[in-house]
Amino acid sequence: MNKLNPAFTIHVGDIKSGSTPCSDENFQKVKDEFGLFTGPLIYTPGDNEWTDCHREKAGKFDPLERLNKIRELFSGSGQQQFRQEALTLTRQDKLIENSRWAQDGVIFGTFTWSAATTAWNANSASVGEYFTRNAANVEWIKATFAEAKEKNAPAVVMAFQADLFYGAPCC
Template structure:
């Protein structure tokens, strides 16, 4: 009788661990300020009604031509506090790399990067945003990079942004890029190593930059190359489902663009490098298209991930 009870208990625990769950992904909002604050807050209210396990914001909390002011940063941080559940945020290029633009306030991008880290990350410790925060593992070298697990699935964020990943402006920017890039590569490898060690059914990586936007990316955007090739190598070795969540280009896309060599299939390079069918890319909508994507994670299904767009009032 005791043996039967223990067997049933273990079966129940395994069933609970494999139960599907849902989270929400969004980014590139609020974009047009201050007009989009109300729209973003309405979307947050709709997300809260869904009661997801957590929400991921993949950066660009303002447009590239909106002032990179402390006031604008603080306003969005306050809005992050409106999420009922955990909100995990990773920065975008509009928060710092593009802040040298005249309309953005002609700030020093590296000074704005430090401000983003101070305001959004150093004060948070290991906690996410939201009224019911999640405890995260933070990377020592890049406090904005985080990792966590949900029902066995491993999640991670990377500070990889558009505008060639902040590489090009001057020697100080190049130096910052190389430091951050090395840390990002380490974080990718560590995330997949944890997934293998724990026999995770899937891995999710979230970041801002569109790694697949146009040709010939690997030659022109060297700031994104290491991220792309490292993700490709690790995803291939892992072999199980991988979801890459990104923003940057403002159009909802769900596809399989990553190849074994880390090249974009849209460029006609699949003959030389096969598509990694275990890797799905979710590019969230954004800018004027204020919406989000509800992702269902069910490890008992072959693809693991299913997607449903969310638009305010619909």
């Protein structure tokens, strides 16, 4: 990627398989690898790095605790911490892993959507997190398009990790 010298790179999550341990060491290894990018790298978590962490093979972690660890390691402040070249991001207050920025007039946004949230552990915390996340994501998407309209942007690009066609016949 460094040889291609892109303006930025977006990683939409699943930095590990669903059964790879959700350990601090594995997360740190990925963060260190992200640090090899010379250009900006924007990362938004997929489900493997938090909602799947309750699985035995993944270490039987509390998914919400793992999400907080992902936020601590990867979201930081208004700039990604694991790259050498700066890119200022707007972060959503409610879900700091959601970000937005502009490049050549185009508005880019990321959000973390996990339809699997209620499947991993149907307790009140996980169900509550799902509804809170869903509402915050809708708010973030609307705000992203509002900014694009205000700035007369020629396009909006939204990046996230999800199978939008789950259960649908493929190809």
